[in-house]
Amino acid sequence: MNKSTKDYDDLLSEFLEFKEEKLELDLTRGKPSPEQLDLSNCLDGILDGNFQLRNGADARNYGGILGIPEARELGAEILGSRPKNTMVGGNSSLNLMYHFVASKVKTWGEGSKFICLTPGYDRHFTICEYFGISMLSIPLTNSGPDMEKIEKEVRADQSIKGIWCVPKYSNPTGHTYSDEVVKRIAALPKIAADDFFVFWDNAYVVHDLQSNEDKLYNFSRATENQGTSDSGLVFASTSKITFAGAGISFLSTGEKTLSDFEKYLSMQMIGFDKVNQLRHVKLLKNLEETKKLMAKHQKVLKPKFDLVLATLENKLGNSKVAQWTLPKGGYFISLDTLPGLAKRTVQLALELGVRLTPAGATFPYGKDPNDSNIRIAPSYPQLEELRKAVNVLGTCILLAKAESDNREG
Amino acid sequence: MNKSTKDYDDLLSEFLEFKEEKLELDLTRGKPSPEQLDLSNCLDGILDGNFQLRNGADARNYGGILGIPEARELGAEILGSRPKNTMVGGNSSLNLMYHFVASKVKTWGEGSKFICLTPGYDRHFTICEYFGISMLSIPLTNSGPDMEKIEKEVRADQSIKGIWCVPKYSNPTGHTYSDEVVKRIAALPKIAADDFFVFWDNAYVVHDLQSNEDKLYNFSRATENQGTSDSGLVFASTSKITFAGAGISFLSTGEKTLSDFEKYLSMQMIGFDKVNQLRHVKLLKNLEETKKLMAKHQKVLKPKFDLVLATLENKLGNSKVAQWTLPKGGYFISLDTLPGLAKRTVQLALELGVRLTPAGATFPYGKDPNDSNIRIAPSYPQLEELRKAVNVLGTCILLAKAESDNREG
Numbered sequence: 038m039n040k041s042t043k044d045y046d047d048l049l050s051e052f053l054e055f056k057e058e059k060l061e062l063d064l065t066r067g068k069p070s071p072e073q074l075d076l077s078n079c080l081d082g083i084l085d086g087n088f089q090l091r092n093g094a095d096a097r098n099y100g101g102i103l104g105i106p107e108a109r110e111l112g113a114e115i116l117g118s119r120p121k122n123t124m125v126g127g128n129s130s131l132n133l134m135y136h137f138v139a140s141k142v143k144t145w146g147e148g149s150k151f152i153c154l155t156p157g158y159d160r161h162f163t164i165c166e167y168f169g170i171s172m173l174s175i176p177l178t179n180s181g182p183d184m185e186k187i188e189k190e191v192r193a194d195q196s197i198k199g200i201w202c203v204p205k206y207s208n209p210t211g212h213t214y215s216d217e218v219v220k221r222i223a224a225l226p227k228i229a230a231d232d233f234f235v236f237w238d239n240a241y242v243v244h245d246l247q248s249n250e251d252k253l254y255n256f257s258r259a260t261e262n263q264g265t266s267d268s269g270l271v272f273a274s275t276s277k278i279t280f281a282g283a284g285i286s287f288l289s290t291g292e293k294t295l296s297d298f299e300k301y302l303s304m305q306m307i308g309f310d311k312v313n314q315l316r317h318v319k320l321l322k323n324l325e326e327t328k329k330l331m332a333k334h335q336k337v338l339k340p341k342f343d344l345v346l347a348t349l350e351n352k353l354g355n356s357k358v359a360q361w362t363l364p365k366g367g368y369f370i371s372l373d374t375l376p377g378l379a380k381r382t383v384q385l386a387l388e389l390g391v392r393l394t395p396a397g398a399t400f401p402y403g404k405d406p407n408d409s410n411i412r413i414a415p416s417y418p419q420l421e422e423l424r425k426a427v428n429v430l431g432t433c434i435l436l437a438k439a440e441s442d443n444r445e446g
Numbered sequence: 447m448n449k450s451t452k453d454y455d456d457l458l459s460e461f462l463e464f465k466e467e468k469l470e471l472d473l474t475r476g477k478p479s480p481e482q483l484d485l486s487n488c489l490d491g492i493l494d495g496n497f498q499l500r501n502g503a504d505a506r507n508y509g510g511i512l513g514i515p516e517a518r519e520l521g522a523e524i525l526g527s528r529p530k531n532t533m534v535g536g537n538s539s540l541n542l543m544y545h546f547v548a549s550k551v552k553t554w555g556e557g558s559k560f561i562c563l564t565p566g567y568d569r570h571f572t573i574c575e576y577f578g579i580s581m582l583s584i585p586l587t588n589s590g591p592d593m594e595k596i597e598k599e600v601r602a603d604q605s606i607k608g609i610w611c612v613p614k615y616s617n618p619t620g621h622t623y624s625d626e627v628v629k630r631i632a633a634l635p636k637i638a639a640d641d642f643f644v645f646w647d648n649a650y651v652v653h654d655l656q657s658n659e660d661k662l663y664n665f666s667r668a669t670e671n672q673g674t675s676d677s678g679l680v681f682a683s684t685s686k687i688t689f690a691g692a693g694i695s696f697l698s699t700g701e702k703t704l705s706d707f708e709k710y711l712s713m714q715m716i717g718f719d720k721v722n723q724l725r726h727v728k729l730l731k732n733l734e735e736t737k738k739l740m741a742k743h744q745k746v747l748k749p750k751f752d753l754v755l756a757t758l759e760n761k762l763g764n765s766k767v768a769q770w771t772l773p774k775g776g777y778f779i780s781l782d783t784l785p786g787l788a789k790r791t792v793q794l795a796l797e798l799g800v801r802l803t804p805a806g807a808t809f810p811y812g813k814d815p816n817d818s819n820i821r822i823a824p825s826y827p828q829l830e831e832l833r834k835a836v837n838v839l840g841t842c843i844l845l846a847k848a849e850s851d852n853r854e855g
Contacts, residue, residue: 316490
């Protein structure tokens with residue numbers, strides 16, 4: 038009996054022991070936990086019967102696609118932009134991104150392409166897929182995307198109309214783009230097609246896990262410096278600040294692009310929910326107060342990330358079958374197995390009742406060329422569940438490796 | 447000096463007197479008044495810290511495109527449908543209509559057409575215009591649309607993919623379709639193109655102005671009887687029940703169509719605001735309680751409609767230059783001037799500071815072939831403002847007629 042077979046037998050026993058526990062654990066999505074949501078419970082009732090805006094308008098009535106002025110100010114401060122450049126939407130910044138693509142897809146025409154940094158956010162890729170926009174994968178390195186490759190591509194190919202970026206605590210790797218990279222991305226529209234846009238999804242703008250947080254260079258300022266404001270689209274939402282399904286969203290861009298987008302949206306709606314915008318202004322007030330709330334989130338989230346990292350280290354630290362990121366913020370830990378093990382790992386975990394984001398989901402068309410990336414979302418489960426789930430994950434990775442060794446051996 | 451010239455001089459004096467008043471009045475949109483919005487102020491805070499759904503799920507977190515079960519029940523009861531056939535959206539049923547069209551427009555292909563009943567709701571027509579769907583105008587009579595003409599058209603032309611209907615207290619005429627018409631519309635999908643849909647915008651489903659309200663035959667039941675449920679799309683919202691800009695919306699249809707639409711929406715969003723859905727369930731509870739709230743709206747609205755009608759009668763009753771509808775519910779009074787006077791009337795009123803919905807807006811492409819229809823929205827202004835605004839409107843109609851007589855005379 039060689040070592041690999043022995044490992045396999047031990048791992049299979051471990052696997053079967055877990056199976057008897059009939060687990061039901063879910064690490065698929067970056068959902069805030071009930072404890073986090075409780076932090077904003079005062080949102081409901083915060084208006085205390087006062088629905089009047091600063092300008093005298095009534096938040097309860099129709100009208101105003103760009104949002105209430107006080108919420109535009111709040112969004113602008115969070116995004117590092119200006120109120121006149123900022124609109125406030127409904128409960129989903131993803132929905133604003135979708136609509137922006139929808140508003141341009143006709144003029145982009147057939148055969149248009151987007152650059153997708155990988156691994157990345159599956160819902161960005163789904164939008165491209167829905168509209169028939171081809172996706173060009175470019176790997177994300179520790180300091181952000183490979184800018185030389187990107188610049189070469191957009192210069193050479195005028196059918197490239199956009200790029201998806203999650204610049205701070207990138208989903209799923211947790212990386213933050215360097216100042217140099219931010220500035221070069223802000224300059225991209227100058228060498229790209231005229232109707233090229235940077236989708237700057239600053240989803241984790243205030244979502245730090247440590248006090249020595251990553252600093253992201255101000256992209257709105259960078260585009261202003263480059264004269265490319267109208268090609269930069271900066272998004273964020275309060276989904277992971279207040280209520281995940283009942284927050285508000287922000288978009289900052291150049292004034293012409295904002296005005297065009299307002300016209301487009303006015304075809305399909307009379308306005309977003311202004312009462313909920315006003316609630317958020319009352320609760321979050323400004324960037325400083327928002328950061329105070331985020332510090333409370335940090336207290337809940339940090340132990341969960343620490344537990345996942347410690348469990349991974351304990352379980353896989355000596356195995357060389359996987360490596361993972363050590364994010365300073367955001368909602369995910371990105372783990373890479375040796376090539377060819379991710380799909381099998383996720384399948385094995387599912388057999389044990391532990392649901393993971395489908396392997397490949399972090400790549401365009403759901404296809405990870407190395408079949409190695411697994412996204413871990415530590416936020417929702419309680420600590421003990423999380424410990425169990427990551428132990429299961431570790432066993433499944435090792436078992437997948439042993440299976441593979443057996444086949445090859 | 448003939449009679450007409452004398453009339454003209456008198457009317458011009460009246461006009462100039464109004465001008466000195468420097469009015470600022472707005473009859474353009476069916477906006478609820480602050481008094482009406484006050485009726486639902488308790489919405490904010492109504493959850494009292496309890497965000498848990500009946501099934502144990504958390505309204506604050508992500509997920510659930512079709513809406514929370516208790517809100518689907520409420521919507522189904524209001525629409526006369528079943529919970530499994532009903533979804534709950536965000537603050538705009540118009541937005542659901544837009545998305546439904548967007549979800550089908552590719553498969554409908556180039557050259558598709560919709561039947562538009564006229565006069566009708568401008569925002570329906572705008573959706574068609576945006577997507578390049580041709581509009582075929584068919585006049586609305588007192589008992590609803592001319593069914594024979596419609597049946598002939600949809601049978602003969604497979605490129606007709608939809609029809610817009612506001613079946614109860616139609617915008618702007620206030621007419622309600624007869625039982626016979628409802629049943630024939632439910633049967634339309636059987637003779638129309640396979641991918642034909644009836645857009646049944648039941649915007650004023652509980653919006654009665656009198657106790658002897660119009661009764662609308664149940665369209666969902668009619669489509670069930672005809673086996674056409676999947677081709678019927680029944681919409682409503684609480685925009686004119688609770689808060690105009692911060693309510694929830696409903697769509698009932700066949701199970702297959704609902705499931706397809708859910709898949710389509712899942713490309714662009716994670717779910718609508720479920721916290722606000724829960725608030726509405728707590729406030730409105732069921733159809734009976736909703737009707738009690740609507741009785742309070744009626745008390746505010748009825749005197750406004752009565753005042754407009756009395757003022758029109760007083761001002762124009764003997765003149766034969768205009769006729770108008772006497773709606774038993776809804777938000778509008780539809781006025782028809784003699785042909786060729788509507789645009790000029792609206793322009794004259796604007797010169798006096800009274801804003802009306804642009805003439806022609808109630809027709810596809812904004813073009814009223816007779817230039818005669820004017821939509822009056824009595825809900826927002828206070829009574830004295832309303833009296834003044836309708837007096838101005840009357841003067842402007844008469845002046846427009848006198849100008850026209852002078853040109854011809």
